[in-house]
Amino acid sequence: MKYIMTVGLLFAAASEARQNERNDAYEIQDPARKVAAGFKATEVIYEIHSTNQTEQNDDQTRGVGGGITSYQSYMGVEARGRESTFTYDSASGMGDIYRTGGDLFADILLELPNNNEFDFVRIWGYDSNAAEDMSFFLFERCLPAFAAGSIDTTTLGSVVSNTSGGDFSALINVPDGTFVDNESCTYTLRTRFDTSDNTLRLYKVRAQSNLSL
Amino acid sequence: MFRYLILILTMSPAIGDNYGFSEDADVRILKQAVVATANKSADNSPQGIGGSFTYYYGTDGINFLGRTSDFQGGTVGLGDRHCMTGSTERYVDHEIKMSDPNSILRFMRIWGLDDDPTHDLTLIMYRSCLPKFGAAAITFDLIHVETLNESSGAYSTAMLINESFENMESDCKIMARVQFGSSATCSNISDVKLYKLRAQFLSGDLIYRNNMDPF
Numbered sequence: 001m002k003y004i005m006t007v008g009l010l011f012a013a014a015s016e017a018r019q020n021e022r023n024d025a026y027e028i029q030d031p032a033r034k035v036a037a038g039f040k041a042t043e044v045i046y047e048i049h050s051t052n053q054t055e056q057n058d059d060q061t062r063g064v065g066g067g068i069t070s071y072q073s074y075m076g077v078e079a080r081g082r083e084s085t086f087t088y089d090s091a092s093g094m095g096d097i098y099r100t101g102g103d104l105f106a107d108i109l110l111e112l113p114n115n116n117e118f119d120f121v122r123i124w125g126y127d128s129n130a131a132e133d134m135s136f137f138l139f140e141r142c143l144p145a146f147a148a149g150s151i152d153t154t155t156l157g158s159v160v161s162n163t164s165g166g167d168f169s170a171l172i173n174v175p176d177g178t179f180v181d182n183e184s185c186t187y188t189l190r191t192r193f194d195t196s197d198n199t200l201r202l203y204k205v206r207a208q209s210n211l212s213l
Numbered sequence: 214m215f216r217y218l219i220l221i222l223t224m225s226p227a228i229g230d231n232y233g234f235s236e237d238a239d240v241r242i243l244k245q246a247v248v249a250t251a252n253k254s255a256d257n258s259p260q261g262i263g264g265s266f267t268y269y270y271g272t273d274g275i276n277f278l279g280r281t282s283d284f285q286g287g288t289v290g291l292g293d294r295h296c297m298t299g300s301t302e303r304y305v306d307h308e309i310k311m312s313d314p315n316s317i318l319r320f321m322r323i324w325g326l327d328d329d330p331t332h333d334l335t336l337i338m339y340r341s342c343l344p345k346f347g348a349a350a351i352t353f354d355l356i357h358v359e360t361l362n363e364s365s366g367a368y369s370t371a372m373l374i375n376e377s378f379e380n381m382e383s384d385c386k387i388m389a390r391v392q393f394g395s396s397a398t399c400s401n402i403s404d405v406k407l408y409k410l411r412a413q414f415l416s417g418d419l420i421y422r423n424n425m426d427p428f
Binding site: 071073087089094095100122124206 | 232233234235278280281283304306307308310314339341343344346347348349350351353381383385386388
């Protein structure tokens with residue numbers, strides 16, 4: 001009975017995973033906000049307002065029963081330009097990148113364990129630019145699991161570097177109750193570089209999720 | 214018998230200029246192999262004692278991205294990658310994903326094609342780390358560097374790494390870098406191809422480092 005109930009709960013969680021079907025999902029009306037995130041003004045984009053959660057500051061990956069918290073990390077060099085005009089260089093060659101021209105945006109595909117509860121995305125980088133910041137957007141993109149359809153995009157959160165002091169670390173708080181649905185959806189972290197010099201650099205992106213029980 | 218001289222050095226700017234790192238990068242060498250192992254090609258490790266197991270992470274050459282966007286990559290369409298003539302970037306990078314963040318990286322194996330007597334591929338394994346929650350510059354360790362001195366066509370080479378890692382993915386990331394040839398600009402080296410790279414891990418065996426095998 002416990003097993004059946006657990007499986008039932010898991011299926012219930014997965015069925016709620018298309019975030020634009022949630023009661024707290026809102027369609028973004030402002031075309032400027034959509035363009036700022038790298039979309040066309042006419043696209044239908046949803047967003048969910050984040051809740052305040054606390055990142056665990058102890059390592060739970062070796063907990064009782066085989067681990068609970070799951071991390072997936074990506075160095076900046078793994079980002080791909082939204083368009084092929086995106087050009088980049090590296091300040092140190094250690095996996096960091098900065099934009100040198102072309103498209104403003106670069107995307108990283110986040111590969112998360114299915115059915116995990118998606119909690120946070122943390123970004124590390126460098127911002128010494130007093131006039132411009134880096135902007136980060138977390139998207140869920142969904143298509144029907146076994147049929148044709150249009151891409152449903154939901155913004156799960158956004159953050160800016162908000163500094164000019166150099167090295168920074170910024171956090172996106174994923175809305176509570178967001179479960180990974182790899183059957184229908186993919187998850188992407190988009191970076192917007194508003195300069196073409198090394199004053200804005202992307203070091204690393206890390207997604208944190210927890211096994212849902 | 215494989216022996217290690219474990220060194221942690223701060224690389225001089227001259228050394229740091231190689232392998233795709235900037236001249237002023239503070240690069241630490243995690244270790245250096247002193248004696249080549251006779252067991253180098255035996256990367257088919259048996260199942261371990263005490264519950265550990267072998268798992269793999271593999272990627273095709275075409276999945277590697279240029280260290281900078283100056284890399285111009287060619288392919289014959291089979292997932293391979295070579296450096297096109299005129300490319301001013303000769304380094305490409307790809308992540309090595311650890312599904313268990315506390316594992317031993319036992320071997321790397323590379324598959325490629327090399328008909329060029331002058332130019333070769335070089336594999337550079339490195340680890341980039343940042344604080345778990347705070348801001349800082351990237352700290353960096355060079356794990357392994359090996360040039361594949363081949364010129365007779367298709368080849369596959371295993372490299373014994375045998376290094377244990379903890380807190381990967383949360384704090385650090387292992388990356389693989391491949392260098393095409395030795396010239397700053399690639400020129401007529403389309404017959405030096407990267408086919409595939411595969412990492413072999415042992416999971417949950419940090420106590421018995423070599424899984425009770427001869428070390």
